[in-house]
Amino acid sequence: MRAEKGPLCPPPLAGSRRGPAEGTPNDGERGAAVVDFVLVSLVIVVLLLAVLQVAVYVHVRNVVTASAQEGARFAANADVDSGLGAGRTVEIVGRATSVRTARGLTCTSAEDVDPTGLTLVVVRCAGSVPSLLAGLGNLLPLQVTGRAVKETA
Numbered sequence: 001m002r003a004e005k006g007p008l009c010p011p012p013l014a015g016s017r018r019g020p021a022e023g024t025p026n027d028g029e030r031g032a033a034v035v036d037f038v039l040v041s042l043v044i045v046v047l048l049l050a051v052l053q054v055a056v057y058v059h060v061r062n063v064v065t066a067s068a069q070e071g072a073r074f075a076a077n078a079d080v081d082s083g084l085g086a087g088r089t090v091e092i093v094g095r096a097t098s099v100r101t102a103r104g105l106t107c108t109s110a111e112d113v114d115p116t117g118l119t120l121v122v123v124r125c126a127g128s129v130p131s132l133l134a135g136l137g138n139l140l141p142l143q144v145t146g147r148a149v150k151e152t153a
Contacts, residue, residue, distance in 0.1 A: 053132050057140050060097055060129045064105065067092040068123045068146030075109055076121040076148035085109030085123040089146070093125075104128055105142075111150060119150040 067089045075085030086107035094102035105127035112122045122145060129140040 049132055053140075056132065057129045060101060061142055061144065063096045064089075064093055064125055064127075064142060065144045065146065067096065068107070068125050068144050069148070070146070071107070071109065072121045072123040072146040072148035075123070076150045078151040078153045082111045082121045082150065083109050085121055085146075086125075089123050089125060101127075101130060104130070112147075120147050121150050122147050 070092055071085040071087075071089030074080060074088045075082045086109040089107045089109075090102050090105060093105060105125050107123060107125040109121065109123045112120045114120055124143070124145050126141075126143045129142055131139050
């Protein structure tokens with residue numbers, strides 16, 4: 001009988017033994033992935049907040065514009081004083097957004113005559129849009145105007 005010898009070929013990883021220092025990153029690159037992740041995450045968060053702030057600004061501007069137009073239409077009725085349009089506008093903004101946003105607006109309402117001779121009720125609102133980061137305050141200015149033709153009695 002013939003004695004069996006060991007395997008004819010070496011095990012798959014038999015010749016690939018490495019020392020402890022081989023194949024590890026340099027000491028100068030240790031932790032670089034963590035730093036890269038933090039820096040990229042910071043940029044992404046800032047971009048996300050900027051996009052959200054633009055969305056909030058556009059939303060509040062649209063709400064205040066529609067409210068100024070509604071206030072002007074309300075004040076343009078024949079039996080309503082033209083000065084009541086500003087109060088109505090602030091009330092609508094307060095219901096649609098927040099009381100803080102409404103308090104940040106300064107609205108005026110007055111009659112004006114356009115070049116064709118029509119009497120218009122003009123509601124003008126100025127203020128600022130609150131920022132997402134409360135510590136920054138109100139940085140974005142806002143000015144809108146709403147007009148409506150005054151009805152005659």
